[in-house]
Amino acid sequence: MELQDADRVGCATFLLTRDVGLWWESASVSLNLQTLTWNGFKEVFYSKYFTEEVRSRLTREFMTLRQGDRSVAEFMRKFERGCHFVPLIANTAREKLRYFMDGLRPILQRDVRVTGPTIYAVVVSRALAAEQDQRDIESDRQDKKP
Known part of the structure; x- marks a missing residue:
């Protein structure tokens, strides 16, 4: 409804x-x-x-948004908020997917890209899974150190 x-x-x-x-x-x-x-x-x-100046600043921030040290969940929340100020991207599934993928850390981009997802929700889900895999690998490495 x-x-x-x-x-x-x-x-x-x-x-x-x-x-x-x-x-x-x-x-x-x-x-x-x-x-x-x-x-x-x-x-x-x-x-x-949200004056013109604020919207312009938020648009610029969104266009350069990268995951960096953020978790995938934090990055996704910030990305989703930014989408409100850039409707050309938010309203086009392909562009939204591309910008989100481009903002992920390179290792997560690689892990997600090999699966060839074409749906934003699937990309987010796979990025979350890839991030957890990375944490598990790192934890295993730490456990094996003498």
Whole structure:
């Protein structure tokens, strides 16, 4: 069941707390809530809390995002958050898959690529498994040291 715009706006505004909730009470007075679309709500919200400058910075960060010392799970969470600011990538399955793969550590990229996955969820699952395999190998090496 797909949510209608009014339902989405209602759910989102219900979750707003503290200063953001107070801001919404004030902002909603000047809006027609009966005709406010989801995109309209996001536009109002982003103009207040994610200025053009912030969105630009977050986009740049996303475009250069690499796993580095993060776990696959941490990298995936950061990647997913970044996808909201780069819809050209987030809305294209092939590009999303490619950017995620490119951001993985090289050894994990290799382990995942040999399986030839074409679905983002499968890539994430295999990257998590490859990371666990790497930890197991490292643990075995440590156990065998005299």
